[in-house]
Amino acid sequence: MPAGVSEGGDATSGGDTPRRKPSRAPRTPMPEQSPVERRGNFDEVTLGYSPEEAVAEAERCLQCKNPTCIEGCPVNIDIKSFLARVIDGDFHGGVEVIKVKNVLPSVCGRVCPQEDQCEVVCVLAKKYEPVAIGRVERFLGDFDLACDIEARCHPEVGEPTGRSAAIVGSGPAGLACAQELARLGHSVAMLEGLHAPGGVLVYGIPEFRLPKDIVQAEIDALIEMGVELRTNVVVGKTVTLDELMGEEGFGTVFIGSGAGLPVFLGIPGENLNGVYSANEFLTRNNLMKAYLFPEYDTPIWRGRKIAVVGGGNVAMDSARTALRLGAEEVFLVYRRSEEEMPARAEEVEHAREEGVEFKMLCSPAEVTGRDGWVTGLVATRMELGEPDDSGRRSPVCVMGSDFEIACDTVIMAVGTRANPLISDAAPGLELTDRGYIVTGDDGSTSLPGVYAGGDIVTGAATVIEAMGAGKRAATAMDAWLQRPR
Amino acid sequence: MFPIVHKRRLSRSVYEMGVQAPAIARKAKAGQFFILRTDEEGERIPLTFSDWDPESGVISFIFMRVGKTTHQLSHLETGDALADVTGPLGIPTHVDGLGRVAVVGGGVGAAVAYPVARAMQEAGSDVTVVLGARNADLLILEEEFRSLGVDLIVVTDDGSAGRKALVTEPLRELCETGAIDSAMAIGPTIMMRFCAETAAEHGVPCVVSLNPIMVDGTGMCGSCRVTVGGETRFACVDGPDFDGHEVDFEELMSRQRVYTDEERLADAEYTEECSCRLE
Numbered sequence: 001m002p003a004g005v006s007e008g009g010d011a012t013s014g015g016d017t018p019r020r021k022p023s024r025a026p027r028t029p030m031p032e033q034s035p036v037e038r039r040g041n042f043d044e045v046t047l048g049y050s051p052e053e054a055v056a057e058a059e060r061c062l063q064c065k066n067p068t069c070i071e072g073c074p075v076n077i078d079i080k081s082f083l084a085r086v087i088d089g090d091f092h093g094g095v096e097v098i099k100v101k102n103v104l105p106s107v108c109g110r111v112c113p114q115e116d117q118c119e120v121v122c123v124l125a126k127k128y129e130p131v132a133i134g135r136v137e138r139f140l141g142d143f144d145l146a147c148d149i150e151a152r153c154h155p156e157v158g159e160p161t162g163r164s165a166a167i168v169g170s171g172p173a174g175l176a177c178a179q180e181l182a183r184l185g186h187s188v189a190m191l192e193g194l195h196a197p198g199g200v201l202v203y204g205i206p207e208f209r210l211p212k213d214i215v216q217a218e219i220d221a222l223i224e225m226g227v228e229l230r231t232n233v234v235v236g237k238t239v240t241l242d243e244l245m246g247e248e249g250f251g252t253v254f255i256g257s258g259a260g261l262p263v264f265l266g267i268p269g270e271n272l273n274g275v276y277s278a279n280e281f282l283t284r285n286n287l288m289k290a291y292l293f294p295e296y297d298t299p300i301w302r303g304r305k306i307a308v309v310g311g312g313n314v315a316m317d318s319a320r321t322a323l324r325l326g327a328e329e330v331f332l333v334y335r336r337s338e339e340e341m342p343a344r345a346e347e348v349e350h351a352r353e354e355g356v357e358f359k360m361l362c363s364p365a366e367v368t369g370r371d372g373w374v375t376g377l378v379a380t381r382m383e384l385g386e387p388d389d390s391g392r393r394s395p396v397c398v399m400g401s402d403f404e405i406a407c408d409t410v411i412m413a414v415g416t417r418a419n420p421l422i423s424d425a426a427p428g429l430e431l432t433d434r435g436y437i438v439t440g441d442d443g444s445t446s447l448p449g450v451y452a453g454g455d456i457v458t459g460a461a462t463v464i465e466a467m468g469a470g471k472r473a474a475t476a477m478d479a480w481l482q483r484p485r
Numbered sequence: 486m487f488p489i490v491h492k493r494r495l496s497r498s499v500y501e502m503g504v505q506a507p508a509i510a511r512k513a514k515a516g517q518f519f520i521l522r523t524d525e526e527g528e529r530i531p532l533t534f535s536d537w538d539p540e541s542g543v544i545s546f547i548f549m550r551v552g553k554t555t556h557q558l559s560h561l562e563t564g565d566a567l568a569d570v571t572g573p574l575g576i577p578t579h580v581d582g583l584g585r586v587a588v589v590g591g592g593v594g595a596a597v598a599y600p601v602a603r604a605m606q607e608a609g610s611d612v613t614v615v616l617g618a619r620n621a622d623l624l625i626l627e628e629e630f631r632s633l634g635v636d637l638i639v640v641t642d643d644g645s646a647g648r649k650a651l652v653t654e655p656l657r658e659l660c661e662t663g664a665i666d667s668a669m670a671i672g673p674t675i676m677m678r679f680c681a682e683t684a685a686e687h688g689v690p691c692v693v694s695l696n697p698i699m700v701d702g703t704g705m706c707g708s709c710r711v712t713v714g715g716e717t718r719f720a721c722v723d724g725p726d727f728d729g730h731e732v733d734f735e736e737l738m739s740r741q742r743v744y745t746d747e748e749r750l751a752d753a754e755y756t757e758e759c760s761c762r763l764e
Binding site for chain 2: 193203233234238262266270271279280283284288289293297299372421
């Protein structure tokens with residue numbers, strides 16, 4: 001066990017210093033819109049710390065000699081140091097520390113599952129509440145974005161190397177990879193299939209959880225560094241990997257195209273009108289701004305009673321979006337129990353506060369309909385059996401327990417599978433039997449000079465894991481570009 | 486932005502437009518589609534190429550004014566620009582080794598049938614085109630088809646041009662006389678359904694080019710899912726061409742009507758906005 005684990009541990013000056021006390025205090029609460037208020041709008045739910053609140057929370061940090069939080073972070077941000085800067089009121093310094101490892105603090109401060117990463121291993125968590133690392137990170141990210149562009153923390157861009165890289169996809173993996181390569185002085189083009197950059201940060205995560213102007217500001221910062229953005233380029237269709245490495249003259253390519261195709265359950269009635277994949281429901285709403293129809297042209301079917309199938313963050317996002325579109329009742333239908341739900345605790349809590357009704361241990365069996373439209377979701381009750389390969393207790397059907405949930409909309413949030421658009425046009429690219437790209441630890445694929453990372457390699461995962469993969473690949477890509485030839 | 490380089494009115498509500506999109510023009514193949522967005526508030530709509538020129542970098546398409554986006558498009562002129570054009574998307578139409586094939590183009594579907602018939606002919610097939618429309622005004626590309634040198638059968642519902650018949654009549658005759666080995670139908674969903682049924686009665690394979698509602702067009706959203714042979718397929722990445730005998734047309738037609746009310750509302754608001762501007 002590292003030093004500093006014992007209670008009070010290794011606070012900077014030891015003994016009964018004033019700094020020990022705040023550690024025992026509960027976490028500084030973050031202001032948020034009330035549940036009643038927020039379910040009527042798409043504005044951000046949580047409002048972020050004030051400078052005073054950020055300092056108060058940072059002061060709870062014990063500044064351990066061996067900070068376990070840093071190992072808990074997938075990209076090993078020097079958490080101890082940025083908290084120390086905040087304690088000193090040096091917010092610029094705090095941002096600088098984060099940006100060494102993570103270019104998107106405003107994004108990650110909001111959407112990282114800190115409770116499973118840095119915060120779960122915080123020494124304080126053993127006896128008290130862990131430092132709210134994510135909230136302080138968010139504060140610093142937002143502090144930076146609120147500064148004039150010249151005053152913002154810009155990573156230094158190295159001398160131009162004369163080498164170039166193409167980044168396929170502008171989601172978290174691509175953004176992190178692009179930033180790192182640009183910093184090293186390479187010329188970087190980021191290719192995006194949709195009309196707007198940001199990937200899942202824009203089409204998937206709703207405005208009320210991650211405001212889009214924040215994502216845009218982060219992308220603007222990349223463009224400021226010299227990264228060239230090309231939207232409307234579908235790699236595999238508009239241009240192939242071969243062409244990027246050949247006639248287009250890129251020295252290396254990174255594929256960060258995301259997970260892709262939505263999964264349906266294969267139950268009867270899934271193609272009735274009123275059944276959406278979560279991808280479609282969220283894309284219409286977030287990317288296409290259907291919640292502002294008819295000011296924006298893209299429509300969305302606004303149901304009154306909605307059943308959302310799934311237990312992850314995407315299911316929570318869908319359920320909460322449905323509420324904001326005016327649904328009277330939203331049911332979350334999940335075949336395991338709440339304990340097994342992969343969604344973040346905070347999201348589950350927010351959903352519940354806003355009035356989402358949880359129907360646990362229910363497995364959808366059929367979507368019922370009339371005249372082509374959804375009228376209900378038939379589900380079978382489940383009970384928990386033995387743990388499966390994932391260690392979660394697997395649900396078992398209770399015979400004859402079918403019941404119908406009356407609803408006019410069903411949203412399927414049961415995962416995604418690999419999109420073959422790129423790989424279909426790249427015969428030599430080695431894939432897993434489920435279609436994901438096979439890579440080494442450094443992101444290298446079976447094609448020389450071609451790297452990959454994020455959901456297209458791992459399957460659906462987190463923003464920060466994708467960013468970590470993008471960054472790791474960038475290091476290997478830099479070595480590839482600089483190789484003697 | 487993607488500049489509009491030519492525009493031509495083909496009938497009261499049908500237009501042809503050419504847009505500078507070199508990367509797409511270099512790659513397009515018969516039967517593929519693209520997605521466009523007119524402006525920042527615009528919807529993403531899929532349209533199929535009527536032609537493309539890798540040299541000049543221009544893609545062409547033909548559209549009928551049916552909703553807000555096509556209404557807006559009809560008001561754009563050469564020199565204006567589209568916010569976004571993405572493609573080419575979908576799998577190209579299979580054109581090789583078809584032998585004797587009938588291509589049925591109905592309404593604006595003729596615009597897609599044109600490059601398809603041309604590609605089939607270039608691939609050495611013996612092509613008969615059945616070109617249909619409700620009336621002479623809506624009949625498009627007759628001259629273009631004629632200049633391909635294919636066998637051309639023109640029909641209209643009211644007999645104002647060519648034969649007074651539905652496209653299924655000549656198709657039935659071609660099947661009955663054993664004049665074709667396969668067929669391809671492109672047009673309104675109901676027409677494709679009847680073409681597929683007609684061909685099926687005579688054991689003739691019939692490919693159809695489906696046009697369900699799409700959002701991204703790259704497989705990500707699943708809006709365009711259709712049931713083919715009892716399985717759910719995504720028209721944007723698995724199609725748009727499918728075996729017409731296996732498609733669940735009933736479901737497709739139902740799914741195409743999801744946003745009828747919203748489409749009407751958006752177009753009505755736009756029409757009013759336009760008339761206000763004129764006043």
